[in-house]
Amino acid sequence: MESKNEKRKSQWLRSNQGIGVIMTVMFTGLFIYIQLTPWAHRRLRDKFTLGFFPTLAVALMIFFSLILIFDSRRREIPPRLEKLTVSGFLSAVLAVVVSWGYFAFMSEIGFLIATPAFLLLAMYALGLKPWRHVIIVALLLTVIVYAIFALMGIELPLGKLSGMIPF
Numbered sequence: 001m002e003s004k005n006e007k008r009k010s011q012w013l014r015s016n017q018g019i020g021v022i023m024t025v026m027f028t029g030l031f032i033y034i035q036l037t038p039w040a041h042r043r044l045r046d047k048f049t050l051g052f053f054p055t056l057a058v059a060l061m062i063f064f065s066l067i068l069i070f071d072s073r074r075r076e077i078p079p080r081l082e083k084l085t086v087s088g089f090l091s092a093v094l095a096v097v098v099s100w101g102y103f104a105f106m107s108e109i110g111f112l113i114a115t116p117a118f119l120l121l122a123m124y125a126l127g128l129k130p131w132r133h134v135i136i137v138a139l140l141l142t143v144i145v146y147a148i149f150a151l152m153g154i155e156l157p158l159g160k161l162s163g164m165i166p167f
Contacts (some may be wrong), residue, residue, distance in 0.1 A: 010086070010151075011077065011135075012083075013089070014072055014078075014081040014084050014167045015074065015075050015076060015077050015084065016069075016074050016075070016076050016078070017028075017066045017068065017069050019065075019068055019077065019081075020065045020066065020067070020068025020069035020074070021069060023061070023065035023068070023070065024062060024065040024066055027058055027061045027062045027065060028062060030058050031055070031058045031059065031062060034051055034053070034055055034058060037051070038050065040054070040055065049123055055079060057081075057124035061156055071150055084122045092124075098121075098122070099116075102114060102115075102118040104157070105118075106157055107157050107159065108159055108160075109159040109160050110120055110156075110157055110158040110159025111142075111146065111156035111157055111158065111159075112142065112146065112158065113160070114159075115138075115145070115158065116138045116139055116142045119136045119137070119138035119142065120135065122139060123137060
């Protein structure tokens with residue numbers, strides 16, 4: 001059984017204040033990441049920097065998440081979060097980490113290899129079965145997305161396949 005202290009912590013994490021603290025930490029990390037990347041400071045023809053709008057958006061997100069921390073409704077728990085469990089929260093964190101891994105691997109090994117592998121794992125983890133359907137859907141989605149981007153003239157990273165694929 002949960003102790004009073006654990007229950008209080010759990011309730012605080014589900015409150016507007018807890019959500020605000022988590023969001024502030026995450027958005028501050030994103031802000032620092034953007035500021036440390038060279039592309040964000042590259043000047044464009046219109047005298048803006050390439051990172052102006054992403055920086056502005058993240059700064060606004062930090063501002064609004066700080067409002068959650070200090071607002072008069074900070075102790076309220078949104079109805080959709082009343083049943084949030086630690087395992088549910090950790091599942092969301094795991095999804096973010098896996099997505100980050102997908103993007104990191106995509107730039108290294110290429111879209112055409114990383115995407116079907118990521119989709120296979122994600123769909124199976126979400127409960128899509130049997131494997132035959134998972135494989136077919138993952139391959140079809142990869143080809144469709146690649147074709148749409150190719151038609152728009154947007155190159156997706158090919159990674160190790162660079163130079164091997166004629167299209």
